[in-house]
Amino acid sequence: MLKTDVLIIGGGLAGLSCAYHLQRSHQKVSTLVLEKEKRVGGLAGSLQHDGFTFDHTGHLLHLHDPYGKKLILDLLKDNFYLRNRNSWIYSHGAYTRYPFQANTYGLPPRVVEACVVGFLKTLRNGGQALPSSLSFKSWALSTFGEGICKHFMFPYNEKLWRVPLNSMTTEWQGRFVPKPKPEEVLYGALTDQKKFFGYNATFRYPKRGGSQSLPDALARRVKNIHLGAQVTAIDLNQRVAEIDGIGEVGFETLVNTMPLVHFLDKTKGLPQVVRSARADLRYTSVYCLNLGIARSSISDKHWIYFPEKQFNFYRAGFSTNFSPHIAPRGATAMYIEVSGIPGQKFEFDREESRVLEGLRSCGILKSKDRLLTKLWMPIPCAYVIYDRERARAARTIFSYLKDHRAESIGRYGAWKYSFMEEAILDGKRCAERILGVSDVSLKLSSSNIELQALK
């Protein structure tokens, strides 16, 4: 039987980063990364299709952490563009700038009035902190008011999350939902406010290769990655995993990055308390429809949110505006995101007709437009739902895993709402825990790269 000190399930960014940091340490620790697909990258990976490079919807780099930023820029070298976000909302037949709550200018006057008046009413509480126990629905109502909730917050979030918003907590929204000041809400109702709000005012995106180029660059620095190696069962007591086509692999420490629910389903002998905690974990699916269109620059925008029910999708983006090199010359690549409920049948043909109809009705596609190609890329486990059960269930599960020397990291392993940079940092922190050291930051030499790319 094959044996390794650390067995890492999943060759996405979290798994690769964990292996990279372990392998670069001075301690001699053997590692093995098992990835079920024939390529690394997980959700940050891309597919080549009819001359187009398609990602799993928009995968843009928002870099916040000094080490994360340095490592990512060191990996990409000068293969990236730095862009100012150009994102919009389409509702009431008009485009307004993101975020909706700060930019109602351009909507019908009655909608602007409802949004501003509703927001002003929320100020009556004198800016007192809201209780953290509020549901997302009550929090949004108290923070933004009735108008903004009616015209954006409620319909958009219901379409994305597919659960009643009063069953959701506010733990996830921190940096993801911008909260403008009163003067910004007023100014943005009266004029086309061009100010940037939110955590992702700028982003980076690879010039060539789509989002796949980041995990590919990381994987080039990692040894012992087995592709096409699907883990089918795990025994945490015997310290053995079963892998399709390989057989059994013994390990000292296990690092999981596959969705926690699937990992637990494959783990033998879980006690009842852990199994019932697992049954409380909820998530949504996303179905990403990629289109190649025979017309260049069909939009100047990066992505657009669609809160209204008449559209079956919640967001659509134009990847050729991230990088022109991901599509043949003269063509536009775009992606459309439709959310789904796990376990419910998704009618691809019906949803596709509705997508195309929606894109035509808002003028993005013209009747003469020719589709060069299309590709559905389903993401069965896309967004972890932060409902009232999640925190308690996660505590029970992680305490059990800790007692069995198993780590579960990354966006889906740790069962959270996060992004690519964080997945890389999760891998690094996990390596530090395994090695018993406080910092395994690597010496990197990329300080000039951003300046070079900006030239």
Ligand SMILES: Cc1cc2nc3c(=O)[nH]c(=O)nc-3n(C[C@H](O)[C@H](O)[C@H](O)COP(=O)(O)OP(=O)(O)OC[C@H]3O[C@@H](n4cnc5c(N)ncnc54)[C@H](O)[C@@H]3O)c2cc1C
């Ligand atoms: C719709 C959507 C849009 C997003 N947009 C952005 C964005 O713009 N910017 C951003 O920074 N982040 C974005 N993200 C988040 C980003 O995709 C993730 O944070 C990151 O890619 C997670 O990496 P990971 O390694 O934790 O997980 P994953 O990428 O899911 O990696 C897990 C790996 O485990 C493998 N695996 C699963 N089961 C098995 C098994 N049984 N055996 C072996 N291997 C297995 C999988 O194939 C996969 O490669 C988005 C996510 C979604 C869903």
